[in-house]
Amino acid sequence: MSFNPLLPWVPYAIGVLLVLGGVAWAAYQDLKISGGARSARLTWIRRGLIAVLVAFIGFGPSTTVTTTELARANVDVYFVVDRTGSMAAEDYGPDAEPRLKGVRHDMREIIKDLSGGRFSIISFDSAASRQMPLTTDSTALKTWIGSLNQEITLYSSGSSLNRVYGELEQALRRGAEENPQNQRIVYILTDGENTSEDSRQSFAGIKQYINGGAVLGYGTAEGGKMKRYDPILSSESEEYIQDFTQSPVVPAISKIDEVALGALAQEMGIKYIHRAEPTDMKEATSGIDPKLVAAEGRRTTEIQQLLIWPFAALLAGLLVWEFAASTYRTTRKVG
The missing domain is CATH 3.40.50.410 (von Willebrand factor, type A domain)
Incomplete structure (x- = not known):
């Protein structure tokens, strides 16, 4: 697997570190207030995974695909x-x-x-x-x-x-x-x-x-x-x-x-x-x-193809979980 960031490497990496640092600081403050309750730990693990997945997808995970086309x-x-x-x-x-x-x-x-x-x-x-x-x-x-x-x-x-x-x-x-x-x-x-x-x-x-x-x-x-x-x-x-x-x-x-x-x-x-x-x-x-680029009018080329869908599917599942958990907490407070 290789990476092709959607933005230039340096500014994107700095942005990722700032976001992840912000998530970690928010988790620390919340866990300190809640006394490290199990529900709070689970919430911040989920949110941390969401942040990591979003950052990972932004790095453009790619695989090398070999194709044959007319030259x-x-x-x-x-x-x-x-x-x-x-x-x-x-x-x-x-x-x-x-x-x-x-x-x-x-x-x-x-x-x-x-x-x-x-x-x-x-x-x-x-x-x-x-x-x-x-x-x-x-x-x-x-x-x-x-x-x-x-x-x-x-x-x-x-x-x-x-x-x-x-x-x-x-x-x-x-x-x-x-x-x-x-x-x-x-x-x-x-x-x-x-x-x-x-x-x-x-x-x-x-x-x-x-x-x-x-x-x-x-x-x-x-x-x-x-x-x-x-x-x-x-x-x-x-x-x-x-x-x-x-x-x-x-x-x-x-x-x-x-x-x-x-x-x-x-x-x-x-x-x-x-x-x-x-x-x-x-x-x-x-x-x-x-x-011709290759004999018999055909050539074999290697291209980098983005491999996002597995991580996007996992991210979608975590977001649904986050939405459901937030709705449940809101309902309990109202009740």
Whole structure:
């Protein structure tokens, strides 16, 4: 057994000595007046035990408990996910499926490869938002990935990476301040398309916070058509987004912008990888070393656990006894 006082050792010990000394002096005076009667001796023995137990509990009696828990890697992974309408373009993989299918696959693979780390998700469409703070909750991550879809077509205002810069910079800066020893890994999953009139903002300002990651590009130079999305009418509309700048009107085509994606990766000091089909993600996760505290992602730790309940139970019994004795004496005096 060890002790972890609820207050600093020295002032607490002085306080205990003063209280116990006061109890002893009161007992001495009372016993002298009563002539050492048996009832008086029993009363002060009980009160002395109460004082000693209270003092003992205050010293924080503790036992050492060994526990096994999951070890957390020193890796913080930030996913930046493009949910604009262009990510629904059907030019991913051999079966020409929506680009977001590749995004879902790649996120799951990265989480598996970097198991033990913490993961955060920032998504952007017409605006950027933190969808999930840094967490090790794999169930929550998988649920979010499984429900990932494009933005509602009716509310779409085009594509621009500028929207996500502020949210990502804030998240990385805060992570660097709170856990400077951690590796911060960034994966941006997008097609790089920019339909905004504004030129793309440079991401070089956040390079200082990044230790690795990749810009993952989706789509083809030929491009693909995009289906409209309205979760109220249906989970997936068969109607394609139209290009009203053409005459006659034809389905709009979204194409990957690999020049922009390569420049973005260079600004952030990470690699650019074109993702054309659902293969493993070793190229994106290699070189990242999640330094686990113990082998196999688990560690054994020893903690000090307060052992108060047995003494608190004994104290409660003495207090009940004291209350009953005091009530009895009061009743006799009144009678």
